[in-house]
Amino acid sequence: MKLPCSPTTLALALGIASCSLHTLAADVEVLHYWTSGGEAKSVAELKKIMQAKGHVWKDFAVAGGGGDNAATALKSRVVAGNAPAAAQVKGPAIQEWAAEGVLANLDAVGKAENWDSLLPKVVADVMKYKGSYVAAPVNVHRVNWMWANAAVLKKAGVKAMPKTWDEFFAAADSVKKLGLIAVAHGGQNWQDFTTFESVVLGVGGAKFYNDALVKLDPKSLNSDTMKKSLETLRKVKSYTDPAAAGRDWNLATAMVMQEKAAFQFMGDWAKGEFLAAGKAPGKDFLCAASPGSANAYTFNMDSFAMFKLKDGAAQKGQADLAAAIMGAEFQELFNLNKGSIPARLNMNMAKFDDCAKLSSKDFVESAKAGSLVPSVAHSMAVSPAAEGALKDVVSQFWNDEKISIADGMRNLAKAAATR
Numbered sequence: 001m002k003l004p005c006s007p008t009t010l011a012l013a014l015g016i017a018s019c020s021l022h023t024l025a026a027d028v029e030v031l032h033y034w035t036s037g038g039e040a041k042s043v044a045e046l047k048k049i050m051q052a053k054g055h056v057w058k059d060f061a062v063a064g065g066g067g068d069n070a071a072t073a074l075k076s077r078v079v080a081g082n083a084p085a086a087a088q089v090k091g092p093a094i095q096e097w098a099a100e101g102v103l104a105n106l107d108a109v110g111k112a113e114n115w116d117s118l119l120p121k122v123v124a125d126v127m128k129y130k131g132s133y134v135a136a137p138v139n140v141h142r143v144n145w146m147w148a149n150a151a152v153l154k155k156a157g158v159k160a161m162p163k164t165w166d167e168f169f170a171a172a173d174s175v176k177k178l179g180l181i182a183v184a185h186g187g188q189n190w191q192d193f194t195t196f197e198s199v200v201l202g203v204g205g206a207k208f209y210n211d212a213l214v215k216l217d218p219k220s221l222n223s224d225t226m227k228k229s230l231e232t233l234r235k236v237k238s239y240t241d242p243a244a245a246g247r248d249w250n251l252a253t254a255m256v257m258q259e260k261a262a263f264q265f266m267g268d269w270a271k272g273e274f275l276a277a278g279k280a281p282g283k284d285f286l287c288a289a290s291p292g293s294a295n296a297y298t299f300n301m302d303s304f305a306m307f308k309l310k311d312g313a314a315q316k317g318q319a320d321l322a323a324a325i326m327g328a329e330f331q332e333l334f335n336l337n338k339g340s341i342p343a344r345l346n347m348n349m350a351k352f353d354d355c356a357k358l359s360s361k362d363f364v365e366s367a368k369a370g371s372l373v374p375s376v377a378h379s380m381a382v383s384p385a386a387e388g389a390l391k392d393v394v395s396q397f398w399n400d401e402k403i404s405i406a407d408g409m410r411n412l413a414k415a416a417a418t419r
């Protein structure tokens with residue numbers, strides 16, 4: 001009998017059987033920020049796969065939506081010379097960590113498992129540093145979504161999900177008349193920015209979004225379209241409740257579930273939350289692209305980077321984790337729970353719901369049309385420093401009605417100069 005050689009089974013194994021190096025198991029410490037109901041269910045699938053391979057999953061979960069707290073925790077661990085085996089790192093931050101020389105090269109597993117042919121180029125490029133894989137993607141989240149409670153819309157006489165901002169504000173007024181909250185929001189900077197970037201995309205379109213928020217072009221940041229975007233954002237805020245400050249995103253989703261609020265602007269991890277609570281898409285809750293943005297797609301990909309470790313067993317654990325992440329079985333199970341779609345191409349979408357199918361279709365179509373754009377709020381587009389500065393400005397604008405639109409634009413342009 002051969003047992004997996006995890007430290008806990010090793011002593012036992014030595015007593016009863018030989019334990020081959022091939023199955024040498026490792027403690028694999030994984031830093032992530034998936035702590036809400038739907039998120040925890042999703043990450044549990046990865047844990048199960050790793051345990052089935054004989055490894056010991058050491059959970060390093062840092063609560064905090066959007067991952068800012070996790071990023072801070074990761075920095076202090078790496079600086080202290082005590083990096084975890086793997087960490088949820090994404091977008092340009094992958095490049096920054098790789099440039100520090102602390103990431104493990106995943107080309108061996110990437111080649112063996114044929115990642116180049118399994119991933120869309122736009123995804124693979126983010127995972128590579130100087131042509132080598134240094135991260136493995138778990139999913140593609142769409143950020144420009146609007147969620148709604150079907151029963152609340154019905155009560156308010158709203159017949160369909162609003163397609164334009166005018167339709168949205170008319171629907172929001174009808175909800176308000178019922179004495180309910182029109183927009184469930186959590187006042188944290190990444191949630192403010194999630195709403196802001198959906199507004200910019202809906203008001204200005206994908207090209208404007210790219211110019212203003214990705215290329216950080218000063219002219220676009222100071223334009224009539226940005227003025228309109230900030231006016232619209234301020235108007236959306238007027239439909240949120242006074243207790244929104246500091247609220248976690250999943251609590252805002254719960255307000256929609258509990259018929260306290262009608263709409264939420266949030267990426268499709270919100271769907272993971274609805275599903276974990278037993279709610280059915282198309283029946284209990286509805287999904288639609290945020291107003292004006294149906295032809296565009298703000299993407300947000302979760303991925304894991306592996307840190308350089310010396311221990312052979314730990315390296316084997318990392319390779320197994322990377323292979324598991326890209327496996328078809330995991331990509332399906334994880335994404336069914338998470339609300340996202342698989343990062344891997346040619347997956348069978350039969351088990352996925354209509355929101356995921358729409359996301360999958362729009363991902364492909366927007367890529368062809370040139371309207372697939374990276375999410376700034378979710379660390380896909382600009383350097384972490386510029387992202388932080390932009391988020392601060394948008395949240396100040398969101399929280400302080402005394403900041404004029406002109407000052408809001410000026411502050412954005414200043415923040416955009418942070419590199």
Ligand code: BGC
Nearest residue numbers: 064065066067269300302378
């Ligand atoms: C991550 C998601 C996560 C969400 C809320 C996003 O930035 O990509 O995986 O569920 O934040 O924490």
